[in-house]
Amino acid sequence: MEKSPEAAPTSSPEEEKAAEGVHGEEAADQEGDVTPLVLKKGPWTAAEDAMLTDHVRRHGEGNWNAVQRMTGLLRCGKSCRLRWTNHLRPNLKKGSFSPDEELLIAQLHAQLGNKWARMAAHLPGRTDNEIKNYWNTRTKRRQRSGLPVYPPEVQLQLALSKRCRYDEFSPLASSPQLSGTTATNVQELDAASAAAAAAGYTSSRPAPLDLARQLAVTNQTVQFLSPPPFSAPSSPWTRPSFARNAQYFQFAHSSPVSPSTPNGPARPATPADLSLGYGVGGGAADQSRLPPLSPSPGPRVELPSNQLLGQQVMPPTAATAAGLGLGGAALPDHQQNAASLEKMLQELHDAIKVVPPALAPAANGDAGGRPGVGGTVLERHVGGGVPENKLGGQHRDEDMETLFDLMMPTLTAPETVPPAAAPNQSGSTSQPSSDEQDPSTVDLGVDLQGAGGASSSDQDWGLDGVCQWSNMSRIC
DNA sequence: AAACAGACCAACCGCAACTAT
DNA sequence: GATAGTTGCGGTTGGTCTGTT
Numbered sequence: 001m002e003k004s005p006e007a008a009p010t011s012s013p014e015e016e017k018a019a020e021g022v023h024g025e026e027a028a029d030q031e032g033d034v035t036p037l038v039l040k041k042g043p044w045t046a047a048e049d050a051m052l053t054d055h056v057r058r059h060g061e062g063n064w065n066a067v068q069r070m071t072g073l074l075r076c077g078k079s080c081r082l083r084w085t086n087h088l089r090p091n092l093k094k095g096s097f098s099p100d101e102e103l104l105i106a107q108l109h110a111q112l113g114n115k116w117a118r119m120a121a122h123l124p125g126r127t128d129n130e131i132k133n134y135w136n137t138r139t140k141r142r143q144r145s146g147l148p149v150y151p152p153e154v155q156l157q158l159a160l161s162k163r164c165r166y167d168e169f170s171p172l173a174s175s176p177q178l179s180g181t182t183a184t185n186v187q188e189l190d191a192a193s194a195a196a197a198a199a200g201y202t203s204s205r206p207a208p209l210d211l212a213r214q215l216a217v218t219n220q221t222v223q224f225l226s227p228p229p230f231s232a233p234s235s236p237w238t239r240p241s242f243a244r245n246a247q248y249f250q251f252a253h254s255s256p257v258s259p260s261t262p263n264g265p266a267r268p269a270t271p272a273d274l275s276l277g278y279g280v281g282g283g284a285a286d287q288s289r290l291p292p293l294s295p296s297p298g299p300r301v302e303l304p305s306n307q308l309l310g311q312q313v314m315p316p317t318a319a320t321a322a323g324l325g326l327g328g329a330a331l332p333d334h335q336q337n338a339a340s341l342e343k344m345l346q347e348l349h350d351a352i353k354v355v356p357p358a359l360a361p362a363a364n365g366d367a368g369g370r371p372g373v374g375g376t377v378l379e380r381h382v383g384g385g386v387p388e389n390k391l392g393g394q395h396r397d398e399d400m401e402t403l404f405d406l407m408m409p410t411l412t413a414p415e416t417v418p419p420a421a422a423p424n425q426s427g428s429t430s431q432p433s434s435d436e437q438d439p440s441t442v443d444l445g446v447d448l449q450g451a452g453g454a455s456s457s458d459q460d461w462g463l464d465g466v467c468q469w470s471n472m473s474r475i476c
Numbered sequence: 477a478a479a480c481a482g483a484c485c486a487a488c489c490g491c492a493a494c495t496a497t
Numbered sequence: 498g499a500t501a502g503t504t505g506c507g508g509t510t511g512g513t514c515t516g517t518t
Contacts, residue, residue, distance in 0.1 A: 062503095
């Protein structure tokens with residue numbers, strides 16, 4: 001249902017008015033007439049589009065206020081810019097979003113929050129307005145249906161990322177030292193982290209979705225094994241969907257949307273792409289298409305905004321587990337699942353070539369006590385400089401805790417929230433700063449009322465098998 | 477066929493950041 | 498450093514379309 005500019009209600013009087021504006025305004029400019037103009041609002045006409053397009057063709061983008069002065073177009077600069085960027089500029093991709101684009105949007109939103117412009121930078125041909133409209137309508141619909149707003153794989157990434165220490169994450173995310181570089185080893189990351197810390201950056205917030213970065217740390221060697229190693233019959237990761245979405249973790253293979261700059265050819269995905277703006281990999285060329293990182297000394301990490309979160313902050317639920325393929329809504333025996341969870345976890349680590357610290361003794365003797373990261377070992381972030389190879393059990397525990405968090409929401413009912421977590425669940429109805437969002441409390445849009453069902457077409461994230469929303473029972 | 481509700485889309489508004497003077 | 502102008506971004510609104518009753 002695309003409404004082309006030409007299809008916009010174009011009354012002939014409006015066109016005449018616009019046309020008159022051209023000559024009249026030019027004359028006014030020449031005569032120094034300062035009579036205040038009544039700028040036009042509302043839908044653009046084809047004539048206005050033509051004028052704007054012609055102007056940009058001659059003078060290029062920018063200086064939008066000059067458009068009105070130079071062409072007499074009775075539109076303010078903001079309106080001109082908006083019209084150009086959203087409708088007239090070349091290489092715009094019209095039409096509905098592809099499933100890959102939808103998934104990418106979900107991932108980006110999970111990581112960036114309502115940063116539509118930054119999200120648009122990852123979706124060539126798409127505008128922030130388009131993405132925003134898509135997300136808002138889709139989210140509204142899903143929330144009304146009591147469905148999680150994020151697909152299972154994004155929920156998983158969020159869940160796993162909650163372990164990551166923010167103070168190791170955020171400076172890197174926007175560190176000038178790293179942005180646009182090819183820093184791909186722990187030493188460089190440590191250096192940058194230290195630099196950021198030296199710059200006065202302090203934060204104890206947990207990291208937002210960080211899996212992409214974790215993968216990037218492995219010097220671009222992280223790949224899913226082929227075929228995907230999720231072979232255990234009991235594992236939910238046998239789902240083709242996960243393998244399919246593994247594209248997001250395959251470096252230098254394929255990009256989900258074949259990213260290309262608006263003015264350039266498509267190119268393979270890079271860690272920078274995969275890191276969704278938080279990446280530490282990727283060269284300058286890659287950087288050019290990434291959203292600009294803040295050059296300010298105080299890195300501002302953009303966590304998922306609470307536009308959604310503020311509406312209903314709930315702990316993960318069985319619905320999450322269902323979404324993750326963890327066995328549905330009924331989980332009567334926690335321990336019964338421990339073994340399979342352990343196995344799943346190992347599979348997950350294996351899948352991304354993670355060697356749990358306990359299994360991967362430090363090979364580089366790093367002063368920070370980090371384990372070897374010889375290209376295939378995923379860096380495991382643990383704060384405090386404690387030798388990581390002594391914390392393997394802890395990591396495993398944390399992994400298990402993460403998974404249990406997903407499966408056992410009632411264990412962290414609001415009234416039992418630890419004091420440390422309480423500030424982030426203040427219950428304030430106002431939308432907190434995105435910077436204040438604690439991913440550990442991130443609401444994944446999971447409904448507490450039980451495993452959810454699906455009824456609308458968009459409930460299927462393209463997942464197959466048990467992971468399909470349509471396989472869940474009705475939530476409300 | 478008409479009325480209604482929801483979805484979708486384009487555009488506007490206000491604010492903040494940035495830049496030039 | 499202060500100020501004004503410009504640009505970019507995110508939230509919101511209003512109109513149109515589409516599907517349902």
